[in-house]
Amino acid sequence: SIAAFTTANTMEGSIKSWGTSLMASKAAEKTSAASSHEEPPNFVVDDFEEDSTSGKCMKTADVLSLDTIRKSLIRQEETIIFALIERSQFMQNRNVYQQGGLSELIGGVDQKETRSLLEYMLQGTEKLHCSVRRYTSPEEHAFFPELLAEKPLLQDLDYPELLSPIKDADKINYNSVLMSFYLSEIVPAISKSGDDEQYGSTVMADVAVLQALSKRAHFGKFVAESKYRSNPEEYQRLVDADDSEGVMELLTNSVVEEKVLRRAKLKAATYGREPMLANMPPIEGTDETCEIIAAAAASAVVAAVESVKKDGVKTKGKIDPAVIEGIYRDIVIPLTKDIEVAYLYRRCGRNPPEDLDPTWLA
Template identity: 60%
Template sequence: MQFRRSTIASLLVASIASNASPAVNAFAMSGLGWGPSPKHMASTTSRKATIDDTAECVKNVDLLSLDSIRSTLIRQEETIIFAAIERSQYRRNHIVYTSGGFGDLGVPLGAKAALQDGEEPLSFLEYICIGTEVLHCGVRRYTSPQEYPFFPKFLPDGPLPGLPELEYPVDLLSPIGDACHSNFNEILLDKYLKWVVPSISASGDDEQHGSTVLADIALLQALSKRAHFGKFVAESKYRSDPEEYQRLVDAGDADGVMELLTNAVVEARVLRRARIKASTYGREPLMTQLPIEKADQISDSANFVAAAAASAVASAFQMIDQSDDFQGKVDPAIVQDIYEKFVIPLTKDVEVDYLFRRCGRDPPSEYAPDRMSKDTLPDLREDFCITLPPV
């Protein structure tokens, strides 16, 4: 128990300290978002100082470095976990996923395509998601190489009039075989509805239908961004050993490609970190454990980080001691399971698909964007919310 506690303590302190650091994720600040370019952006700390526009810009090689990728993936973990916590507060609300559950809604204003004769009416989730994507398309979200829509056929041809085109680093992802454009959101949405939603939400209907689909969309977008970031991971791995990846692809050895790109040690670390973060973010902070008694005594960021770390560690200790009596907002074991059985396998499928296309060949059929190569996820839509045993 002492070993587990010390391990969790170090992980939590490191995680919180890194999040409070004034250094900003190089990838997120590189212009790959759908907002202003890096010279117009700054961290909270750097806003106080004059921005040096003459500083050397971030290079592609920096964006694809292991440090940059690791930083991006860690931040995406937090986005996903918070979004899962937000969705878990609502009931399953099956009606929002049912075609025509609220009648024939048509298509949202601004959608490019209309429903064809014979097509079923949109579900409430589909309707709101399409409307959201139409709006986001207008402000250039889907010109970013790490953003992919769930309903591309409904999107307008370009951004709102007057918005300039964004310039992204060239040769970041390979255009060979359309590798940079393959979209895995179809299978992601399918598994989300069949497995993720029943896993994190209780059965029943609480009539919070609008809030439910907005929480769904936030979580879906975060999961999509995480899965498709596998292309950047794959490009980085390809550049580290292009000859070996080319040899395996030429031989049609998808299993060999999967084995070469897999790092079991890193995956185990991701699973452990996701579970710890879920147990920390999903609980109220233990205020009695804070080393600072009064809020006005938190005079600088160092003290604030220390206080937050102490509270998080104390909360994690309580989670360990009461592992059989979970009382948080979302079960950490379920978050870990989502990563282990869904997020990581789907991301690796994206990587294999990208690497085959990158090397000039179509991927095997089991790695097509409309399926998972190793689909072990049951359809839980008719079951009660699952409860996973503690690991």
């Protein structure tokens, strides 16, 4: 509507003014501080930032705290969204996913080759990464673990026992399910149908997306372990009663999920556009942190506002933010929670229900 468009433009103007005012304010503070030989006040940017120079050691309890886990998941959002944006620049190129397609793409010189080009690239990538112990980390899960028999070249690291080995709960792997969702739902959602012959670039982008999504989804095991430790008796009772719906309800935090969706949509709107340089004062000097933050913040918010304008008044970005939100809402979060329930069942000494069996789901 005209009112909505006017409101959006008013907000945009306010944000631009805010960015300019904030930079001017910070410049004034800096001048005042210099004249009085006093340090300017600290400008707190993000309460999720950690001091990497403090040398503070973390205990297992700290690593498994929900706050620490959520910070890690938030950091992973950038990796996932940028990877999806990178994949979206290529058409779907469905022939790179066809069984036996690799043989056709290389001219049929190897008639025994039954893999797709994606499988070829992913298997080769995993073998290489395995050699530098990627898959010895409890955070990482291979799509083809049966092909990774070789011992890493590097010496094993001594990881703390954060996950439970009961009934191989720590070894749960849902990558077969993720792959199915990726090919049937995610690729059609982010890429135009058709073929642009960019097959190598396409599967390289696919590998980046799949690895990022896999890490995020399997972080559900850490979330589940943390939640179990906070209420072991209730989770044990529900699992003993084979109440998977009760387990799902107990572990669900709708408020946090809604924040994740809003944040993913906002980040997609921001990262999927070129930085807004117009109407921003020039940034001078070599140590203008506050000014850079103000300019970036104003640019990001204006871009986000423009990207979600309704009634057709919408500036085209590299990817639709609503698509990213939908991927999180319909695939990432549900898959993560399924992994949590499956982990909790095994953690409590029982096999999960058949509808949570990754082999059956795939």
